[in-house]
Amino acid sequence: MLTLLTHARLFAPEPLGLCQLLISDRRIAAIAPMGTPLASGPAITEIDLQGRRVIPGLVDPLVHFIGGGGEGGFGQRTPELGLAEARASGVTTLVGALGTDAVTRTPANLLGKARELNAGGLSAYCYTGSYQLPPATLTGTLREDILFVPEVLGVGEVAISDHRGSQPTTAELIRLTAEARTAGLLAGKAGLVFIHTGDAGTHLEPLRAVARESALPLAQFYPTHINRTRALFEDGLRFAREGGRIDFTTSTTPELLADGEIPAAAAVARALEARIEPSRLSLSSDANASLPRFDAQGRFLGLEPGRLGSLFETLGECIEEHGIAPELAIAMASQHAAEALGLTHKGRLEAGRDADLLVLDETRWRLDEVWALGRRIHRRD
Structure with a gap:
């Protein structure tokens, strides 16, 4: 299947x-300036984008796509991410995680949801483990999860x-990190x-x-x-200057x-x-997680769920409200996360x-179409 997208104002x-x-x-075969002979013929579907902006699909390194929450009891659990919402969000690659609850929500649930999203045309991965140590796993060990389950990229x-x-x-963090790195x-x-x-x-x-206490890098x-x-x-900021990566929600x-939270x-x-x-900075949505509030004594006050669409919205705020160069802002929500996750086929x-x-x-920060793995999966009505 060959598709030629023309007149794309490309970032x-x-x-x-x-x-x-x-x-x-599923892949980009070639990119060339307009006017350069590239491909033609009856086997090619040609679509004229009429000068609209085209950017990479967004890469979200933290999505609770089977829901989260429960800090306030079972009535405070957040819902799963729906496929239609995911396809319309602008996020084409997403990584699922467990949070506080790794008892009623499990790594098996997480992997099943990742495969559901993959079947729906997206690229979904996941982490093994959760908030707590020792990590909840699929195979019985963190190392085997990373080694043998294609969707598992690390622990978190x-x-x-x-x-x-x-x-x-x-000592526990050293042991966990060493096992994840080796795997x-x-x-x-x-x-x-x-x-x-x-x-x-x-x-x-x-x-x-x-x-400080091991040979493991930040x-x-x-x-x-x-x-x-x-x-x-x-x-x-100090951590980033020391050689680490940091991610804003x-x-x-x-x-x-x-x-006192700072908008992303x-x-x-x-x-x-x-x-x-800039390469040390990225953005994630924390979608479908609980966003809880606690008082000074740690007592639960309430929560709201995170939203996958907030990633695309924040990208627009970076460009339109803060004057950040589009190439820098776009990389925060695509290339930088892909590099951190080791997804060399994503992000650009x-x-x-x-x-x-x-x-x-063409002029407004508004999503018209989403293409994932070579197919258009969403078009604005």
């Missing part, structure tokens, strides 16, 4: 001007600096440790302790929620913002102003990579 994420893209089955969402985690010691090397995967960072005053110090960790408090944000609520787009802008290397628009792309309105 790969760097701006390439008016281009044409030849898609062969492991909680640090949070009263809901298992309060892991440095990743053997499987040809990232083997990363995806970290949920709470708002306790220790912030990212548990990860620094691992790097880059093996991928901590998220770095914009949840101003103090954590400042510590996150796009789902939020008015209550969380009132409590503003966090990106401040990090760039602080001269943080270039020959040989998967044909995951978004077609935007």
